[in-house]
Amino acid sequence: MKNVFLLVGTLLTIGTVACGPQDPLSDEVPGLLTSTESELSASNCTQLTPTSVIVSGSESSNPGTNALDNNLDTRWSNLGKGSFIDFDLGSEKSVSGAAIAWHLGTTQINNFLLQTTLDGINYTQVYSGRNSATLAAETYTFPARTARRLRISVLGNNLNNWASIAEARPCAGSVSTPPAASVVWRGDFETGNLTQWTREQEVSADRLQIVTSPVRQGGYALKATVKQGDDPIDASGNRNEMVRLTYEPANSEYYYRWSTMFPSDFPSPATWQLFTQWHHTGSSGSPPVEFAVNNGNIILYCRSTEVWRTPLVRGVWNDFVFHVKWSPSSSTGFVELYHQGRLVLPKRYCATQFSGQVNYLKVGLYRNSSISQTGVVYHDNWLMGRSLSDVMP
Ligand SMILES: [Ca+2]
Ligand SMILES: [Ca+2]
Incomplete structure (x- = not known):
């Protein structure tokens, strides 16, 4: 698709009428300045039409509006390093680049910066580089951001x-939705590795693997494998787990989202296997909050008391949304659970911490050492936020 520079039909505001020296190169390459449609096109740019332009200065014959007149034969020119042209977008808009057709661009290779601002005072540099040797418009891109003005400094x-x-336009950005301010952590493996997490506890790298199938979200998920005897931390039971040091403070309240799949051959004898737990920072006692599989059921425990269960269904993703108030007090702390999009456990008060300790998250598989069959669990789409809307699909 061709994006021809648009003619600007409105009256533009010009910031200068200075008379400077003439550009010594302006007449050296006659014949190269004839506009063609292809030269006026700018790929990879959805052009925004500025409502006005200011410049740091200009030759009287080459004002800033010449960069917006849809004509490559006319130009804005100013002598001096740091000369700038600055476009007003009229309101705050998402921008992700600038398309620029440089005067004498085949021979003059410019060093330039792109900057954006919300307030017209504080500018942030978003790009620096040089043009290719061409008269055609080139697009220089940066991650989409909200701005009121875009400045090109040469x-x-x-x-x-x-x-x-000769011509320049800001390019519209489609802002990828940034995490809402209340999202505090993502552990969805979309980095393609384990770096979103604090550390691994595994006997070897094949036990906690990033996989591209199955996934619940995006392109990557975690495959956790446990074989009998796996004991990476010299403790009871067998395990391989990801650790995220969430350290939720007492009386804090968070929402968590994740999905877990137990494959069709997942063993579930009549003994415990934890797939998600909030472990206390102390070393003795059972974790305050545990999600387990036991004898064909998924069970949630709060301080070792069962508060919810559902039959284990293998081969499908289990989508969890978990709301917790962290407290060592059984009248203050609570858990609330959604499973497969339905509220299955309304607020249930229980102590979710040990007094004087905080918790951290462990995800993978941790099970009774008596189980001999290899176990595999898939996890994906972890997110920790402060409101239900952060974690609801
Ligand atoms: Ca022009
Ligand atoms: Ca994912």
């Missing part, structure tokens, strides 16, 4: 200190 070129731009 720091000289390979031949002189003139800034000369």
Whole structure:
């Protein structure tokens, strides 16, 4: 698709009427300045039409509006490193780049910066680079951000200190939704590795693997494997687990989302196997909050008391949304659980911490050492937030 620079139909505000010296190169390459449609096109740019433009200065014959007149034969020019042209978007908009057709771009290779601002005072540099040797418009991109103005600052070129731009436009950005401020952590494995987590507890790297199938979300999930005898931390039971040091403070309240799949051959004898737990920072006693499989059921324990169970269904993703108030007090702390999109456990008060301790998250598989069959569990889409809307699909 061709994006031709659009003619600007509105009256533009120009910040200068200064008369500077003439660009010594402006007449050196006659014949190269004839506009063609292909030269006016800018790929990878959904052009925004500025409502006004200001410049740091300009030759009287080459004002800033010349960079917006849809004509490659006209240009904005100013002498001096740091000369800038600055476009007002009229309101705050998402921008992700600038398309620029440089005057004499085949011979003048410019060093330039792109900056954006919300308030017109504080500018953030979002790009720095050089143009290719071309008269055609080039698009220079950066991660989408919200801005009121886009500034192009020219720091000289390979031949002189003139800034000369035939046409330029800001490019619209489609802002990828950033995590809401209340999302405090993602552990969805979409980095393609384990780096979202604090550390691993595994006997070897084949026990906690990133896989591309099955996945519940995105392109990657975690495959946790436990074989009899796996004991990476010289403790009771067999395990391989991811650790996230969440350290939720007493009286804090969080929402968690994740999905777990037990494959069709997952063993579930009549003994405990934890797949998600909030472990206390102390070393003795059972973790305050545990999700387990035992004898064909998924069971949630709070301080070792069963508070919910459902039959284990293998080969499907179990989607959990878990709401916890962390407290060592059984009248203050609570758990609340959604499973497969339904509220299955309304607020249930229980002590979710030990007094004087905090908890941290462990995900993978941790089971009674008597189980001989290899166990595999898949985990994906972990997210920790402060509100239900953070974690609900
Ligand atoms: Ca022009
Ligand atoms: Ca994922």
